[in-house]
Structure formats: C-alpha cells, structure tokens
Amino acid sequence: NSSQLSSLPLQILLYVNGVYYIFYFLATLAMIIYKSQVFSYPDDFLAPDLAVLFLMAILEVPRLYLGFKGNLTEAEAPLGLSLGLTVGSVVLCVYLLLWQTYVLWADVLLNAVLLSAYGLESGLKVTAIAAFVS
DSSP states (O other): OOOOOOOHHHHHHHHHHHHHHHHHHHHHHHHHHHHHHHSOOOHHHHHHHHHHHHHHHHHHHHHHHHHHHHHHTTOHHHHHHHHHHHHHHHHHHHIIIIISSOOOHHHHHHHHHHHHHHHHHHHHHHHHHHHHHO
C-alpha cells in the first residue's frame, strides 16, 4: 500500500520553466546585444551584465535537474538544494530587472514572468518537501 507524494504541478512547472528559460536567455542576450549597438553602452558595464546572464544560465541547469530529481524520487535533499539555487537565480534575475545598465520594458516583462514562476515554483517545492518529510 504505497502512496505517491511527488507533485505533478511542480513537475509541470519545472518543465515549463526550463522551456521558458531558454526563451528568456536568448531574448535577454539579444536585448543586451541590441542595447550595446543602439545605446552608448559603456564597455565596463557590458561584461558584468553578460556575466550575470551566463551565470544565471549555469545555475539554471542544476536547479532544474535537482528539482526534477527531488520531486520524482520524493527526496527532500535535492529539492532543498534546488530551492537554494532558486534563491540565487532570483537574486540574479532582480539584478537584470533593476540594476543592469539599460532596462527596457521587455526586460521588465521577461523578468516579471520569470520571478513569478520562481515564486510559484518555490511554494510548490516547500509544499512537496513538507509532504516528503511527514
């Protein structure tokens, strides 16, 4: 008599976030290139903005992998690590939303959707971890 504790909504959201992040990365990279060509983008600020975007992409792979793994195996440790990496991704997303050199309305839209997804995903992760522990 076994019961399944893994979360289907979390699994779907992790998948959707993975697909959305590919779009987000490519759109943000294109906008940084656009801004560097159209605006007087100081060379000193181009590298940090690109570094944050690529660091975020590097963080996204283990974040999603651990989320998938933790949810499917009903293990709280990988899911907790994924939640910790989500905090790092949120900080980088806020940087791109508020503190990058030029912020366009498209940046605001892309980052708002990503932050909303991170928030919803975090809530589902906490709920799943609570179900796994009890």
